[in-house]
Amino acid sequence: MAVHGCLKPSVFDNGDDDDAPIVFRRNSSGSKQSQANSAVKKPSSSQRQDDSSSQNSNLQKGKTVLPNKSSIRGPTNSSTLTVQPRSSELNSANGTSMSKPPIGSAGDYDGNLDDSDDDKPLSARYPNSVQKSNSSCTSKDLSSPPPNSIAEEKPKIALKKSYDDDSEDEIPLSAKFGVKSAADRSRKNTSNSNDQKATSVTIKVEQNGIVKREPQSTSSLMSSKGLNKRPLDDGRSARPSSVKKAKPVDPTKIKQESKVKEEEDMDDEDNIPLGQKKKPASSEKQVSSKKVTKVVSTTKFKKTTKMSKKNAKNSKYSKSMKVPPGSGEGQKWTTLVHSGVIFPPPYKSHGVKMLYNGQPVDLTPEQEEVATMFAVMKDTEYATKQKFIENFMNDWKVILGRNHVIKKFDLCDFTPIYEWHQKEKEKKKQMTAEEKKAVKEAKLKQEEKFMWAIVDGVKEKVGNFRVEPPGLFRGRGEHPKMGKLKRRIRPSDITINIGKDAPIPECPIPGERWKEVKHDNTVTWLAYWNDPINPKESKYVFLAASSSLKGQSDKEKYEKARMLKNYIKNIRATYTKDFTSKDVSKRQIAVATYLIDKLALRAGNEKDDDEADTVGCCTLKVENVTLMPENKLKFDFLGKDSIRYENTVPVEAAVYKAVGQFQTGKKASDDLFDKLDTAKLNAHLKELMPGLTAKVFRTYNASFTLDDMLTRDTKDDNIQEKLKVYQTANREVAIICNHQRTVSKSHDAQMARLDEKIAELKRELGELNGDLSRAKKGKPPARSPDGKTKRNLTPEALEKKISQITVKIDKMEMDRQLKDQNKNVALGTSKINYLDPRITVAWCKRHEVPIEKIFNKSLLAKFSWAMDVEPSFKF
DNA sequence: GTAAGGACTTGAGAGGATTGTC
């Protein structure tokens, strides 16, 4: 078929852009509430998408999947997915346009035309049916190299390479892509400037033997309240974040182990597939890696962490990684001082009596507290859920005691307490500004000491120093434990982690004591307690996102995703080959990896029965995937947070066939990948790239898409236009990652108001145009609709006014469109977790966009480590 | 080999703070 016929596997890929990229995107407007709400008032989401597609050629030409049945997670959960081509392909007639900076330019990461397509997220690579419907692709094409007609339009070197690829699956990538070293150099040039900066900071650390502040430009962002920041490359960076609870180091062994470590690294190379072993390594790079090995080898790593370490070694940042004085293996800090945690205030009885069977009932403060927990949730959807009510009643009855009059939920009337609560809320709202300020200051004063920790002499913000108050568990989706009482946490539940020499935080509740005090410097948590709902699980108190420890970890995450770019071609070749493997396990791993790569699915760990029934890739059930005509797969399942994932995508014929095989003879509720779990999948991925796990693909896909779209679509426009480009790219990523949000209750009203305003402006514009033509004939303006006489303006003044109103209308219409498009897409999550901030910072620098327009104060602090990136940075 | 536990990241939503509009 035309659709899948164009889906060329990477292994047959000619390494070029001829297989025009698409993004398998979700139609945001079809998501969640929109299906329920917008159907009447507006064209269907899919229609809208299509409508806009005709207007906005950049992103909107796609094939729309029909909206699905009603949402599962309340009315707000479903999302309609649209298979959309990326604008790059649309901008080029034959799909060869995935723009890249010229080879050797500062922004050129690989500088290799042949790799240009391989570097792309898979989701960005395959053409869709619409795009290629007129092409001559047939199903036969699936296993064949692309037709020459396409390849011919490429530079010759690319064409030649494509056929080399076909025949050289077993050849190391480095051999296949000898040109790569040039690209490496290019990348080196790009990134070294960053390294140098980081390194210079690190050297100072070493020489002084003290912790040094971050470069001025970064620290100034953090300097509010006199917060000092530790540079990220202060040495801890040498330790892989995955190293946990490692054994103490014997300093006498350090030198010896250093040597052993190097040898081990070399041995390890044997275990790495040939393709990666020598792959990007120019000799220059290898030398630098060796140096790093020596430096970091003062730390003894367990075998299992070596991958991570090698990962770090490959990272450009590893060059500046030094172990700080006094640190050991897996060590996260040397000294740690903090004040522990703050507890919620004890319950204060309000004395308002609820009704039972119409009669007021007496409750003890403890009983009343739980009743109040339920009463204040009266307005929420939870209060109507049977499971929630059932769990609440079960736990409340324990507190009420066997002999209490309250037996049945149906006879309970919580309204008096609910009304009391509403009044309290209103009272709070009615407080004067001064009163509110006073309350805020009092709270701040009380909490100030808990807000900070001193880590290795540097003051760092603590993330969540407040112990969670008691309440009713608000599990998401159809969580079997929703409504259960989350009891009050006491000091005796809490384990404190603090430096050995630091004063142990005073227990704030007289007569009680901490459960335990530990001095474990291989972890970053300051305190934890067991979750009362899931005692197997813990709640941790960590440093804030802006802390250096978190920043370091963040940086490593993005470097790992960036590294995937170098391996992706080989990985795709491997799984493509395995689509047809006789070994079912291998075939399942191949298909699962393909789906994770292509659709940015989560790994999907096994879940217990007492958790919400959600799935990820490895836990997909047969019923979650439907084979559709023309080699399409329809996915429909509840993912993380019970957010519905709905998508219909064309896949390669081999994948389609394999999925059909995996389903054969199984029940709807059986696992699609019965031979697979996340451990096996990740173990396999690690064979393909050090430290690679399923979630790295999400980061890679997201960051790559952002970088690509920003590079491609940013023009020399005004800031507003540039910001629009950024928001569009951000949105694209959010859709790929399935980041949804509930449509605001007032959305429709807001839209209506905007429409009104636009209509009013248009009416005004019409009048002005009439006045202008009258003015040009020397006539006075016509009376306004309400009969009033208007000022007699000159044609010039009228033209100016017309121009102003036209601009206003354009802006308003643009705002309206964006608002409607984004009504159910959450942009924040990807910005916080998936988009390498260096891409944003570099783009802002290149295009003179104030970074504050993109990152708020919190994000600026969180990403302080990325602020010094060179404008030429490429993901 | 696998289940359980531990340590972290990712995620949506609530509600407060700020900004815009009239």
Place this chain on the structure above:
DNA sequence: GACAATCCTCTCAAGTCCTTAC
């Protein structure tokens, strides 16, 4: 100044992935 819209921060649930124990 009042109100609405938007932005931002905080909260805590729910994931991932690693280590440990058996």
